[in-house]
Amino acid sequence: MTTTKPDRLDEAADQTAPALDNDQLETMMYRAALARGVEDLFARWAADNTFQGWWHPGRGQEGCAVGLMAALGPDDQIMWYHRGANWPIARGMALEPIIADLLGRTNGSTGGKGGGAPHWVDWDLGLIGSGGTLGTAHVLGGGLALAKQVLGRPGIAVAGFGDGTASRGTFHETLIQAAAWKLPLLYFCENNGWAVGTSFADSSPTATIAERAAAYGVPGERVDGQDPVAVHAAVMRARAHIDAGHGPALVEAVTYRVGGHYFGDVGNYRPDGEMDGYRDPLDVLAARLDPSVVERIRTDADAEVAAAAERALAGPIPDGDIIFDHLYAE
């Protein structure tokens, strides 16, 4: 696996892409549609103050998560990060606990602790959680991979992060140690070109994140994050390396932050023409399926989102005394 230049993304993916069958593509389409439906819902709710907190929209980045998750198995564990709800949804987590967490209800996956920018968790799916300080996923994801190696358990650990977070010291300390120990760790970077108001192009000393992997003797590949099939293929290549016992790998999915950093950020720092060439990942995926199937999938997904939203809203607001819960084991 070598670093590919952005302009060669599609060819690189096509060369070695393992086939995705139609069922898999439909599942991917369905989850992408759910994720988009939740994005739409949260945008409405943010605008009318149905929830309080800081929502970081993931709109436009659904393709990364959907492609990634299609390449993961049941033993894999995931440390995701702050943007959107794409990761848990693409992994197949139920919507009610996702939505209820945002609303701060007890039927949320954190039992009422969550809200706004939630820390969704679904233990059985290997959705271990996320930290509020950037760089958490590197060290904790590295630890999940370490546990697998120590205990001889199958699967890999995924650490998800953005382009800005690649600068954190934890990126470095974890990758160097994971490479030395050959831990089963996938670094999955969604490079959406922005860290709040700081552009990757203006602030990065390298053209890509992927090329930085070489400093750790680790393979790094850049892929078009708008194409879930290409992402899937890149992750499959990375995990072949990891599964063979060669240690960590890095995939950089190039994507777009369609909205603001958080809901309410108008983004007037963004240059004109930035979105030129933008492809909606749902359209890219839809093009691989029969239009009538896509139509049905989107209708079904919208219905599931609406039903889950209703159930989520019906959940109770937690009592004040839960603030003392979960500080220590019960």
Added chain:
Amino acid sequence: MTTTKPDRLDEAADQTAPALDNDQLETMMYRAALARGVEDLFARWAADNTFQGWWHPGRGQEGCAVGLMAALGPDDQIMWYHRGANWPIARGMALEPIIADLLGRTNGSTGGKGGGAPHWVDWDLGLIGSGGTLGTAHVLGGGLALAKQVLGRPGIAVAGFGDGTASRGTFHETLIQAAAWKLPLLYFCENNGWAVGTSFADSSPTATIAERAAAYGVPGERVDGQDPVAVHAAVMRARAHIDAGHGPALVEAVTYRVGGHYFGDVGNYRPDGEMDGYRDPLDVLAARLDPSVVERIRTDADAEVAAAAERALAGPIPDGDIIFDHLYAE
């Protein structure tokens, strides 16, 4: 500037080495001899408990510091690290305050605060100090370079560190920001093959530290640290890059830790034959000079060390109340 393999070190150096005149070589020889004399002194004093504390011998690594300092100018500022006294001595700092610091006397450069593994400082020489936690030199050295850029002041900042310390997150955060801002910063790594009892060869995922610089779009060069002239040449190349406004550069000087990690560490974890091929940097330097000159230099250096040791020992032990000094500005 490109990464050179260890076996090509000498040729690379010879290709572009700026000439060092005889005076410079004699100064280098003199300072190397002083550094070795201080090493010998401290080893005796450690053995007979003349001082308390943790001395990290720098024996065998004198060539790195002497070569580096020969390439620095009066405006340059230095954050050095824990090993030996080679750095301040090679920079030309007076011996009495160096030795008295080790002894914990008030005529030490830290006025009696220091001792054992001291934090020598000589403001006028740009010897700003050192931290006790590894990785300090990266961030603080980066800050010195930043001040130069902000204030438009001449010179470069040097951050010194060992091979083990290259793994710290501060290495990464500083180099990425320094590269983005094109700060006048030199990373100078003394790779002595060991971090306490952990060997670089066994624990590093890359063959060199130098090659890691590419992840930051920064030139990295590996050089034979036993040859002060080669080190000087490499640093001159690095600083040409920095002085031209292109931002940071990294030099990795390959050297040997002749002694234990600290005085008293017997190093029974070290493999046989490790020191095969070891060249004493003083011999390497001496070979470039007239033997009689070398003889005189070493005699003079020994005399200076002995005289400084005597003055240092005559210094008073500080009063207890200095523990409250220097917490805040006076």
Added chain:
Amino acid sequence: MTQQTTEARTPRTTKKLRYQQAIGLAIEEEMRRDERVFAMGQDLTSLGGQFGLSRGLIDSFTENRVRDTGVVETFMIGAACGAALGGAVPVVDITFSDFMFIAGDEIFNKLAKWRFMHGGTPNELPVTVIAGTGVLGGSGAEHNSSLEAHLLHNPGLKVAVPSTPADVKGLLKSAIRDPDPVIFMPNKGLFFTRGEVPLDDDFTIPLGVASTPRQGDAATIITYSGSVPLVLDAADQLAADGIDVEVIDLRTIVPLDWDAVLSSVERTGRAMVVHEAVTTGGVGAEIAARLQAELFGRLEAPVLRVCGKDTHIPQNAHLEKYCLPSVEEILAGARALVSTERPVPQPVG
């Protein structure tokens, strides 16, 4: 009865500003005054930082003096320390004070210990770290801790915790001019409060001098930062019942104005501490420990702490109020405090 801060020289003029704006104003004035001052932080040029504290700064100065960093907190603080050693005067916006732990070595070891370790060379280390404290609705356990007690327990740093826009300006300007590292902690919950701010660009408030926004004899309430408005509100309600409490706003935690605290409590004989930080091991513990030692036998009641609960702030904004001291708790505490009778000395054993 609210007292004017005494340090304000008769200001030429004042202007009603948001707390948040006073930060940008102070930085801008100090950057004009001293060429060595520069600002760095994440997104300063695009947003004025995550909290917009320095919005507009980039219009007045070059990118050389208003710097956008990456997500590199150890560099931000460590390089500020290094830049101060190099002769510059950095103002670093680390946004949430919780991130001080990311740069924990740089804050607690470098900034606090460097000069001590190096025998006072250099004498000055003028770094200002802006580290938002208090609670920003819905930003969760890793963004809302109040950490001033950690700084109090680690010598070598100064700590400012302003409660009004005028204090923000006066204290921040003092912090930037101060030769020591200052952790300046604006309270995120006060960002949108407004108040008159002196426009005099030499208006400063010395570090280490508390204010007394209300005088009274019934008891002393010692507080600071986001708790000050709550305490003043409670004090108004108590006054309506004829209970006149004295309110001391510490304004800085290091140095802590012990003279103001001790002389007030000596007079009132009753003391309560109110802060948002977790009760156990908080600043209130030190104040209680010191008061009971220095005024033993002169206190009419034990020193009471009405402080943050011993837990973290959940992400769910709805739960935040349960974690923090409320006006009701302050009122109840104050009523209990003023009605406590000193127990008759009892035989021990």
Added chain:
Amino acid sequence: MTQQTTEARTPRTTKKLRYQQAIGLAIEEEMRRDERVFAMGQDLTSLGGQFGLSRGLIDSFTENRVRDTGVVETFMIGAACGAALGGAVPVVDITFSDFMFIAGDEIFNKLAKWRFMHGGTPNELPVTVIAGTGVLGGSGAEHNSSLEAHLLHNPGLKVAVPSTPADVKGLLKSAIRDPDPVIFMPNKGLFFTRGEVPLDDDFTIPLGVASTPRQGDAATIITYSGSVPLVLDAADQLAADGIDVEVIDLRTIVPLDWDAVLSSVERTGRAMVVHEAVTTGGVGAEIAARLQAELFGRLEAPVLRVCGKDTHIPQNAHLEKYCLPSVEEILAGARALVSTERPVPQPVG
């Protein structure tokens, strides 16, 4: 009169061990008992860590379970947290407790807050961090801080501070078995002290139970870690003068055994706290604050703190003694404490 710890079931046999060795023994026993337990740290296989705490461990286990890390402190703690989430039971040797600030985010935010933020999923987070406290002659300001008060002020962690080899073994085994993250702080100044250690491999000491190595009625001295031997020495000298003080060794700071502290001080009416950490904002502040609140009017004298000076530990080993509480200071404090007369209540104002 020294009291046997009550928790030791009649041990099959004991052995005289160095404090330091008891650490390795506890880790080894727990690694045999539970396959999920593994150790990591710098130079574990070559040296048993910087302090030799786990010397010989690599002879009994594979490198899969005894791991040498690089100089990667954020990884060491963060990955321990992640590994515990992944089902392993890590024991991490971070050597000097000062380095906790390097991994400050991982200690104060991740280990302490993760389960809280995730609604108690998972319930358990069994991480043991070995973080040497106290003073190791000549290792300087960044290697000798006593940081337990920072941990007390940050809910979600447990903290052990043993003073004897037997307590080391009993508490460390409890820490490794505990479902919560425990910061286990051996005192570097005690490494070479010796004591009888039960060899029973089920010998544990519960976290949160103080010991009372000496009983007495004249006053209560509350202490822990490296200060315990000094206090016991002082207590012996006081006993020779007919003053019998009670000595409480807290053994853990979180949970803190308030029952033991309160019931003793209620009986003696006089209390002193002795610890190496900086006085201001230390554990002594919390104890004093709590005692004056709960035993108001029942204390014969103010709670006295004889603790570390408000400064850092210089590199110069000769100066260390000036920073730490000494037997002389403890003696002087105790004598003043037992002779204080409660002042006659005075009119206030």
